Amino acid sequence: MDFTLDDTQRQLQTTMRRFVDNEVIPVASEYEHADAYPDPMVKQMAEMGLFGCILPTEYGGGGLDYVSYAIICEELSRGWMSLAGVLNSHLMMALMTCWYGTEVQKQTYVPAFATGERRGGLMLTEANAGSDAAAMQTTAIRQGDVYIVNGSKMFITNAERGNTFMLLAKTDPTRQPQHRGISAFLLDKSRPGFRVGRRIKKLGYKGLRTCEVILEDCQIPRDCLIGEEGRGFRYVLSALEVGRINIAARGVGMARAAFEDSIRYAQQREQFGQPIANFQAIQFKLADMATTIEAARLLTFQAAAKKDRGERCDLEAGMAKLFASEMCEKAASEGIQIHGGYGYTEEFAVERYYRDAKLLTVGEGTSEVQRQVIARRLLELYAI
Numbered sequence: 571m572d573f574t575l576d577d578t579q580r581q582l583q584t585t586m587r588r589f590v591d592n593e594v595i596p597v598a599s600e601y602e603h604a605d606a607y608p609d610p611m612v613k614q615m616a617e618m619g620l621f622g623c624i625l626p627t628e629y630g631g632g633g634l635d636y637v638s639y640a641i642i643c644e645e646l647s648r649g650w651m652s653l654a655g656v657l658n659s660h661l662m663m664a665l666m667t668c669w670y671g672t673e674v675q676k677q678t679y680v681p682a683f684a685t686g687e688r689r690g691g692l693m694l695t696e697a698n699a700g701s702d703a704a705a706m707q708t709t710a711i712r713q714g715d716v717y718i719v720n721g722s723k724m725f726i727t728n729a730e731r732g733n734t735f736m737l738l739a740k741t742d743p744t745r746q747p748q749h750r751g752i753s754a755f756l757l758d759k760s761r762p763g764f765r766v767g768r769r770i771k772k773l774g775y776k777g778l779r780t781c782e783v784i785l786e787d788c789q790i791p792r793d794c795l796i797g798e799e800g801r802g803f804r805y806v807l808s809a810l811e812v813g814r815i816n817i818a819a820r821g822v823g824m825a826r827a828a829f830e831d832s833i834r835y836a837q838q839r840e841q842f843g844q845p846i847a848n849f850q851a852i853q854f855k856l857a858d859m860a861t862t863i864e865a866a867r868l869l870t871f872q873a874a875a876k877k878d879r880g881e882r883c884d885l886e887a888g889m890a891k892l893f894a895s896e897m898c899e900k901a902a903s904e905g906i907q908i909h910g911g912y913g914y915t916e917e918f919a920v921e922r923y924y925r926d927a928k929l930l931t932v933g934e935g936t937s938e939v940q941r942q943v944i945a946r947r948l949l950e951l952y953a954i
């Protein structure tokens with residue numbers, strides 16, 4: 571794989587590969603099976619500047635481009651997908667602050683986001699508002715200098731370990747279309763009325779907690795509103811482009827892990843007196859895995875490069891996310907197949923890739939929603 575990475579990106583790739591080989595792969599399965607939060611790895615990620623990697627340097631960030639971010643997410647996910655999940659919604663929150671926040675908000679929050687001292691995520695989804703996020707029922711009603719927030723959020727990544735969140739809530743609950751009544755707020759977990767609820771048990775994506783969050787008469791100061799009232803949904807859609815690059819890169823990284831484990835195993839495992847890698851049926855699986863991984867990586871880098879040029883990239887990010895997530899699901903399944911019965915056991919990491927891969931076709935917009943986003947944009951571009 572080459573794309574057209576520059577020296578800095580290549581160097582970053584080498585650094586990330588070394589970190590993942592030395593610090594993540596040897597312990598990932600142990601943490602995952604214990605469903606333990608990866609404290610030591612997260613600490614190292616903070617020291618490496620990953621929590622601020624794509625944030626502007628004037629606010630303490632690393633100033634990296636989105637192609638570099640894709641490299642980081644791919645490499646982390648090759649080791650353990652949950653680590654890329656620690657960064658994802660945290661950086662979406664931080665980017666929304668950088669793009670739409672006031673100067674005071676940027677100076678107050680972004681340097682702390684960059685070091686990881688302030689960490690958190692995005693509070694968009696609700697129990698009855700997933701794909702149809704604009705149907706959310708959480709309200710933020712202004713009373714003088716505060717907004718009073720009531721409602722609950724579902725599936726919130728980093729809810730337990732995070733301390734700051736980007737909340738989406740309705741400031742104008744009767745407004746139609748609904749998304750125009752939604753605003754975005756920086757929300758400190760320490761505010762009275764903020765409660766982390768049920769920890770949701772999951773198929774994979776272990777280590778990270780995914781929780782409900784309940785907001786009861788939670789007061790948010792007016793100066794925590796991001797940008798303008800009623801524009802929060804638009805802001806989150808821009809951040810989702812970066813979120814989808816993260817998910818696509820996760821798919822590439824995890825599929826690569828499945829491929830690399832499988833090609834090694836196929837040359838070691840003997841049946842019928844020879845390595846199973848000699849069988850064409852196995853070779854074809856490996857060939858398909860490697861080919862589709864390359865294709866997914868190119869789509870991901872292309873979307874990231876477009877975002878780097880400051881261009882709209884919802885189409886490219888949607889395509890990359892859709893293709894990479896479905897490719898990863900297939901690659902993880904083939905990884906198990908190549909490992910035979912052993913692939914179905916906890917003795918090999920492919921069973922983890924298989925469980926984790928499924929999330930990628932659901933989170934950050936399901937495959938069905940992704941196809942809608944792609945088709946809608948194509949119809950705009952090809953309108954007759």
Ligand SMILES: Cc1cc2nc3c(=O)[nH]c(=O)nc-3n(C[C@H](O)[C@H](O)[C@H](O)COP(=O)(O)OP(=O)(O)OC[C@H]3O[C@@H](n4cnc5c(N)ncnc54)[C@H](O)[C@@H]3O)c2cc1C
Nearest residue numbers: 692693694695700701725726727780933934935936938939
């Ligand atoms: C582990 C995990 C972590 C998450 N982390 C976060 C987080 O940090 N913050 C956050 O805000 N959210 C988070 N989410 C929520 C995630 O983004 C949603 O689960 C996702 O958007 C899908 O919403 P839903 O689960 O309500 O599914 P639904 O919207 O109920 O969808 C169910 C099915 O119906 C299909 N469907 C829905 N509408 C249509 C349509 N119009 N046409 C065709 N098919 C349709 C879907 O594609 C899907 O197959 C997380 C989810 C998970 C599982």
